[in-house]
Amino acid sequence: MTDLDTTLVIGATGTTGRRVTAGLVAEGRHVKAAGRNATPVDGAQAVRFDWNEPATWDEALAGVGRAYLVPPIGSSDPAAVMLPFLRKARAAGMRRAVLLSSSAIPAGGPAVGQVHEELPGMFEEWAVLRPSWFMQNFAGQTPHARSIREDGAIRTATGQGRVGFIDAEDIAAVAVRALTDEQAPDTDLILTGPQALSYGDVAAVISEVTGRPVEHQHLTFEQLRDRWAAEIPLEFATMLAGMDRTIADGAEDRTTDTVERLTGRPPGTLRAFVEREIP
Known part of the structure; x- marks a missing residue:
């Protein structure tokens, strides 16, 4: 059986994803850098991934125990593709999910808020990042x-x-902690x-x-x-x-102490x- 020690970063060349990938690589983590073009990323394994192409999901999930989830850009209903993917991820053995959302969108709210609402029931280890x-x-x-x-x-x-x-550098730093600390946050973080x-x-x-x-x-x-x-x-x-x-x-x-605390x-x-x- 595969040891699920790899972290999947979706949107690995994007604003937060490339910073999360770099932070994980700097800590010696094995990372799959996922994107529509499988763009090479230093220190990571590039893999093709598209939310709207389920045929790309299995390879992205192989050996993955944790994932950083950037919703599909521009979608008003990301749950339609994200929830089926997350069910497949859970079945494949993924145990921790860190979702990028927004401070403006609560659990159960519009767009990614629907994914936020479902996440705690799907994974025992989780976090929802809600940056300003x-x-x-x-x-x-x-x-x-x-x-x-x-x-x-x-x-x-x-x-x-x-x-x-907030600086994306700080969002990524929190994401790395949420993905790698022994205890997951198991909450949403403003x-x-x-x-x-x-x-x-x-x-x-x-x-x-x-x-x-x-x-x-x-x-x-x-x-x-x-x-x-x-x-x-x-x-x-x-x-x-x-x-x-x-x-x-x-x-x-408002301001919070979350970045400094984590x-x-x-x-x-x-x-x-x-x-x-x-x-």
């Missing part, structure tokens, strides 16, 4: 990053609402950075660090929904715009992130 909004949303090729570079603006429907923005900031505060930090003026432009819910709907399905665009509205109402105005170090600041990742 990623600092990485302001860098790279994201919509916010493009509008910062091209227009000197961040456009949201959040008003003066504040968010405990992850935030050290300070709750408005998008106006974010614009001010980026302006100060980069020397380029950036402003926060306020949109209505409808304006933001329509902007998203030009790029993604309307149902998903409506859900994303609705998240901005909950921020405006104060739902994300990793032994405080979470990174927005300023440090901007200095590192926004030229």
Whole structure:
């Protein structure tokens, strides 16, 4: 019988997945780096995986005892494909599952909230990571990053609402602990950075660090929904715009000690992130 000592990382080249993979490899863990193109990842075994292609599931699960689960991107109903996969994983002997969700989505809520609700009944060892909004949303090729570079603006429907923005490095560090510590968290974990900031505060930090003026432009819910709907399905665009509205109402105005409690170090600041990742 196969010794289930391998950790499967789904989305291994993505924002959190590549950092989780690197963290596991650094600890000497055997990792299967799963993605649609089986892209090579240093120190890991690349494997092709697609949520929407069950034929790719068996190879990904072979020898796997733990998994980091990134839901299918852009899906408003990830449970439709994730739950059948997780049932197969349980039957194959996987014992620990760490799911990436969102601070805005509780167990039983929309989208990945349905998977969150089922997870404790499927695995004895589990965790659901519920990070606040990623600092990485302001860098790279994201919509916010493009509008910062091209227009000197961040456009949201959040008003003066504040968010405990978190660095993906800290999310990954918590994920590695949740996957490898002898005792699994067996709960959901709200992850935030050290300070709750408005998008106006974010614009001010980026302006100060980069020397380029950036402003926060306020949109209505409808304006933001329509902007998203030009790029993604309307149902998903409506859900994303609705998240901005909950921020405006104060739902994300909080910080937690989870990162420091699980990793032994405080979470990174927005300023440090901007200095590192926004030229």
